[in-house]
Structures are given as C-alpha cells and as structure tokens.
Amino acid sequence: MKKEIAILLGFLLVVLALADYAQSAPPPSGKVYNLKFSYHTPPKASIVAAYFNPWTAAIEQASDGRVKITHYAGESLVKAKDQYDATIAGLCDIAFVDPAETPGRFAQMEFDTLPYIFPNAAIGSQVYWDILQKYAANTELKEVKVLGTATIAPSNYAGNKPAQKITDFKGMRMRAAGRTESWIVEALQASPIEIATSDLGTSLERGLVDSCLLTWSAILSFGVKDVTKYHVECNIFSRSWLIVMNKRVWESLPADLQKVIMDCSGPKNSAAYSAANEKMATGAKNAIAGSNKAAGKPPIYVLSKEEAAAWKTALLPVWDKWAAEAEAKKVPGKAIITDIKSLVQK
Numbered sequence: 001m002k003k004e005i006a007i008l009l010g011f012l013l014v015v016l017a018l019a020d021y022a023q024s025a026p027p028p029s030g031k032v033y034n035l036k037f038s039y040h041t042p043p044k045a046s047i048v049a050a051y052f053n054p055w056t057a058a059i060e061q062a063s064d065g066r067v068k069i070t071h072y073a074g075e076s077l078v079k080a081k082d083q084y085d086a087t088i089a090g091l092c093d094i095a096f097v098d099p100a101e102t103p104g105r106f107a108q109m110e111f112d113t114l115p116y117i118f119p120n121a122a123i124g125s126q127v128y129w130d131i132l133q134k135y136a137a138n139t140e141l142k143e144v145k146v147l148g149t150a151t152i153a154p155s156n157y158a159g160n161k162p163a164q165k166i167t168d169f170k171g172m173r174m175r176a177a178g179r180t181e182s183w184i185v186e187a188l189q190a191s192p193i194e195i196a197t198s199d200l201g202t203s204l205e206r207g208l209v210d211s212c213l214l215t216w217s218a219i220l221s222f223g224v225k226d227v228t229k230y231h232v233e234c235n236i237f238s239r240s241w242l243i244v245m246n247k248r249v250w251e252s253l254p255a256d257l258q259k260v261i262m263d264c265s266g267p268k269n270s271a272a273y274s275a276a277n278e279k280m281a282t283g284a285k286n287a288i289a290g291s292n293k294a295a296g297k298p299p300i301y302v303l304s305k306e307e308a309a310a311w312k313t314a315l316l317p318v319w320d321k322w323a324a325e326a327e328a329k330k331v332p333g334k335a336i337i338t339d340i341k342s343l344v345q346k
Helices: 003-025 046-062 080-089 121-136 179-187 197-205 216-221 249-254 255-262 268-295 305-317 315-326 332-343
Strands: 033-038 067-071 095-099 144-151 155-159 173-176 190-192 211-214 232-235 241-248
Touching: 046 067, 046 144, 046 216, 046 255, 067 197, 067 255, 080 144, 121 144, 121 268, 121 332, 144 268, 155 216, 155 315, 173 179, 173 197, 179 190, 179 305, 179 315, 179 332, 197 211, 197 255, 197 268, 211 216, 216 268, 232 268, 241 249, 241 255, 305 315, 315 332
Parallel strands: 033 067, 033 095, 173 190, 173 211
Antiparallel strands: 095 241, 144 241, 155 211, 155 232
16 A cells, blocks of 8 residues: 555656646747848948847847847858848848849839939838838739848048039949949949959959949948048948748747847838938048048048039939839839829828
8 A cells, every 4th residue: 555655646746746837937939049040241231230229139029038139240141132132042031132133123112312302211111111012012022021120321522533413424434233223323424343242342452443322321431531532522322131030930930029129120120220321421430530540541521402403303304214124024113103202201
C-alpha cells in the first residue's frame, strides 16, 4: 500500500511540475523574429539616424523584443539595384527600395523625381504612400508587403562646372539616376550618364561626369563635397523610396506582431520620419558650407528668383513627358498626376 501511495504521489508531483512549466514557458506567440534589413545608404547618412534607427527601435520596443531587426547598410548585404529581388528571394527580410535603380520596372512609381512635384518631405512621403496603395500595391508590388515610404530632402547641384544660369548646363556631362532624372538632365541641355550613387564620388574625381543632383546629406555622406567645387541650392526634385518586407515572412508573423509593425510604420510615421530627415539636411548644408570655406571653394550659390523661375520653366514640361510615356505603356499617367496634385493640396 505504501508503495502504491508513493507511486501516486510521484505521479502527482510530475503532473504539478508539468503544469508549472506550462505556465512559465513562453507561449508560441513569444517567439523572437530576427529580421534582416538591407539598404544602400551609408550607415552615417541622415536617413539612417533620422528614420531607420528610430523606426526599427520603435518596432522592437513595441513588440517587447519579439521582433529584432539587424541593419545591413551601404549595400553590405545586397546591391541597390537588387534590393527588391533580394527581398522576394529571402536574402533579406526587409529592404529599402529605390525604384529608379531598375528603370521601367516600376512604371507607376517613377513620378517621385518629377521636378518640383512635392513641397516638402512629409507631404511627399504621404502622397507617395497613397499613390502606391491605389496603383501599385496589387500590381507592381504584389509580391511584397509595403511597410513605409521615405521622401528625402530636395536635390541640389554639385559639380566641377559653375551652374547658375540655365544655359550653363549645355554640353555638361551630368549623372542621372533613372529615366525621369535623365529627362530632367536633358531638359537642362546636359548629357545624362547613369552612375550608381556608390560610384559617384570616384566618377566625379576621375572626370567621368561633371556634376550631379543630390541632397545635401548625400553630397556630404557619399564624399561628393570633397570632389566637387561648385554647389547650388536649387531644390529641383525629391526622391521617394519604399520599405518593403518579404511577403512570406510577413504572413508568418502573428497578427499581433503585424499590428505592432504597422502601428510603427504606415503613412503618418513615414511622414514624421521623412520630415525629421529633411530637417537634418540643414546641418549637412552647413557642414558643406564650412568645408567649402576651409578649402577655399566658392560658397553655396542660391538661385535668384529670376534664375529659379527660368529653371522651373525649362523643367516643368517633364511632367507631360512622363504622363505621355506612361500612357503609351498602358499606365494611367494622367490620372496619377491629377491624383498627386489633389493629394498635395490636401
């Protein structure tokens, strides 16, 4: 009898121990998801400090550490032009995609570099999000989950030839990233040359190109300021990029973590982070101005009202060219332009 009681007590202890373990063990939803975030911008670029770092930190904090995101900056994991395909293939889980790196592939999304289309980064980011959701989410972007957008500060001139009057561009060899930017360069009567941003500093130093259009932050972080003599504040166009996630990875996440990620992402957060990044551009401009002065280079030139008006007159026809090219490819270019104008007004 004593033996039977001992066996019973031992059984009860095992049952109680298993019950205690079940209560203390983390539930299936407590699994930690380690995600790889790939992007082409250097780790010291303003968008990393103003956008990527606080964005991923917010997700990790809101998920109580169940989502951890490792950054792979400066093309350390995937080249810029391959970010989208790498995301689909699973080489990275999240990527920062520049549609201009693969001209013609994202025909409905190449309007971002149209001249003077966005008044600032915050509005640009929200408009870009809305247009993507309406026209591209279920077509060109159906293979990924769009998490956010980023519109960077307007692009300005950096080169080894002066550029104040519109006629100064004639015959200039000018770097262009993507089809729309090539049209801008051609409208300035310069010759567009496709060069990756990561190769731009070397190309300028070797004289393969004379000039480029970049944000102050990019001019600073990619070393372009060191190999160019002239800088002009002209604010011609912005660039808008998107942050996407591998769709299989997205669908594998529990619903509560999907909500956490989107609560930290989406149009409003994208606008706030884009605005913070644009604000940091002022610091980059001041750093370039200080560097120019120390090196004995001319100060940053600011276009007069008359000069700015002449540049705008020369460049606005690019809108019509983009719409016409889009319509020829069965893309609703005119409707997209109309929607952009309406959304900007809002």
